[in-house]
Amino acid sequence: MTTFVRDQLTAESRAANAVEVRGLSLRYPGSGGVLALDDINLEIVEGSFHAIIGPSGCGKSTLLKVLTGLVPATAGEWSIADGSRPAYVPQGNSCFPWLTAEDNVAYGLWVKGKPKRQRREAARRLLASLGLQDFARCYPHQLSEGMRQRVAIARAFAVDAPVLVMDEPLSALDFQTRIHVQGELLQLWMDRRTTVIYVTHDIDEALTLADYVTVLSERPGHVLQTMEVPFSRPRSYRDVRNRPGYTEAFARLLYLLEEGRHS
């Protein structure tokens, strides 16, 4: 089923996959362990923004944790560009409360042992591109929810990993803040074209941000279909809804989500 779009892709874009997942399954340990992921097959095109949607509890987050190496899979294999480690933006408020915005952003560079000067410069640059230059020395509790999510996103971008995985990073934000941060995230991504795997439960968000949308079924999660998003860039939340084909794309994804729930 994953081949639906892949067959229609040009030879050029087919050339490089940043992430390939083959037959990945995960059963939680213990007798009668729940099967969370069932034979997942995915190809993530290098430099693409790839959204994954699915009903809650379908294993979207678990899939990301497998890709980041936090949770071991039971079966299957996957490869990530250059054997690298994806940078991770988890669900919810994930900033370290004891680090300033700047030190949060620089965290991955600290782990890599980069010198202080380089860490600071990288963090300042990213914060500035997200409009947070005046908040570099603030602690997370002094920031708004939206600012904290921007810091968490900047922290992932800071390490220049070839692949970024994000788990509903904007789901806790109010509507206005969410579309604002969506715009900033898109800008950041357009400047870098890092491969992004982006889990969301919001069809609009997927259609605004992504080049491809993969729909997972209800647990045990398996891939129902991967759809190419037909809208040219640049895009924004507002204008995507006026693009021709929007209604059909939305309806299609909604249909798949519903189908996934009953399958």
Place this chain on the structure above:
Amino acid sequence: MNLQIDFRSTGRVLSLGLVLPLALLLLWEVAATNNWIDTLFYPAPTTIVDNLWGHLSDGRLLEDSQVTFKRLLLGFVLGAVPGILFGLVAGMTPLIRALLYPLASGLYVVPRIALLPLVLVAFSIGDPARIFMVAFGVFFLTFFSALSAAEQVDRTHVDIARSFGANYQHVVRSVIVPGSAPTVFSGLRVAMGVGLIVIISVEFLASNDGLGAFIWRRYQIFDFASMYTGIVTVTVLGVFVTVALLGAEKALLPWRR
């Protein structure tokens, strides 16, 4: 909302909090000067202040305060440092937790002061015994607070650190230690209070100097005004060490709201 703003002003909270104690002191003073209460046992606050002033000028009270403070501080450090270290390690390592927890829980429920005779046998009367008593009480409180602090560190933070490739040492330094610090500090405050109780009790029973001995001796010779002076001094010492700990917490954890 109004209330919240009011209570953010430290000055206002302090002044509000002083109303009740001052009223009680005033009532005590009036009751004593009118002989509604027996002034032998309950001398007027002004009498106690006079008495305190006398003891301060002859220097003996300060000496006793220093002796008690030194014992408390030494016992606190000797108990808290291993308490925090073992607690954090046990909280991070299920094997060590399984090894230490039952013994620690068993010893924890023994009332500290009940061990005094045993400690006196082991160390004989002297400062090592008194300091050990404090350290023993402080150790278990800090051990358990550090243990649960390390256990309750947010998994998400550990996951993020690991997702960036952090090794064990990175995780301990950048997540476990700062993540546990607030709980460890509140454990330290409780432990300091217990340490003060222990050292005063030990000085009641097994010491010729220190504030505990000061209070006990005055009680035995019916010098109640001086006894109150001792109690006031112990209280001041308690407030001092608590405020010092709060100050250290504020300085070391600037990220706390």
